[in-house]
Amino acid sequence: MVLSSHRSRRQHLHGEEGGDGGLSLSRRNIENEVSGTSSRKEAWTKTFYKWLITIDGDVDISSDRGYRRIPEVTNYAFFCGGRLRTVKHTRHLSVLVGMLIAAPMVLFSVFEANELWNTAYGYKPMVFFFYYFWAMGFSFFIRTATSDPGVLPKNIHLSQGSNPGQIPQEYRNIIHLPTPDTEKNPNSKIELKYCVACRIWRPPRASHCSTCGVCVEVHDHHCIWVNNCIGKRNYRYFIIFISGLVLAAVFLIANTIIHISRHNGRASEIPVTILLLTYGTVFIWYPVILLLYHIAMAGTQQTTREFLKRVEMTNPVFAKITTNEDNPFDTGSFLRNLGGLMLQCRGLSYVNTREKNEPGDWRYIKVPQPHTFERVNFSTTLYPPPLPA
Incomplete structure (x- = not known):
């Protein structure tokens, strides 16, 4: 449905010019604009810079890869040719989180690893497991923070009226779509909503993130610690990331306790060991709570947004996580729900950052904001006026 709608939208764009100044534009107008932009050749230094980091997109190029067009309509910035992403205009707490994860590993490697590895008491597995779980946590932190959470394309379902700036009532x-349990439970239904910002009918469980400026499939929440949304395509990465941090902290605490016991408690001789023990003891609590929370949410087949929507308490932190009887996505088994999350297919990337796109691709066009009374000439908003015949 999405692809056919997108194809019809593109055909409508390239059709004959309408007499009402609406969506349709003259083929000559499009060709003149494309030839005036895509024919421009840029220096290789600018091309390399745009490949390395793309923050504001490139309005001079009408036909290029997605990572050079997406920043124009979202809050994303891309690195290494669209392979990595982050959200611009935010507090980049993810950099601080990365430093907090890397710091104990560096200190452990310099002051602790050699002595524990070469001891005669066989503590090598403890050192190995610390490095293993730390590497797992850090690598999935990068994947969670820089991967596609399930971004949905924009402007797929525009109105066909003569004034596309308006949203039909x-x-x-x-x-509300029925489910197999609707006959027994009338409240068991699937909701579909139209996003007035992205101009699409959102799939079930998708939501709009105002921080990223996009709609995300099976949107759980926007995490300020990784500076990215948590959705269908990176939720499992998020769970593995937190699990790796918890297990790495456990082995860090175990290794430092062993080191302290071998020095008979003489703390003055091993200040870094005491520092690492304190760091691990304090640091572990937040990831543990977060991990238990998300395991409980995944086991009951709920997203954070769905849970907060039905919680009636003023402070949802103290709300008890229970099964939602009206949830049509709940399989009825905690393990099946959890396994379905970790083993399900990630799904397709609907907005491929590295694919080339055609001129006039509606997914990368800024559509006027919704309004009620003001009439917008769509052709002059997006494109210059057509040349005289």
């Missing part, structure tokens, strides 16, 4: 309705 019927688009503001919520559509």
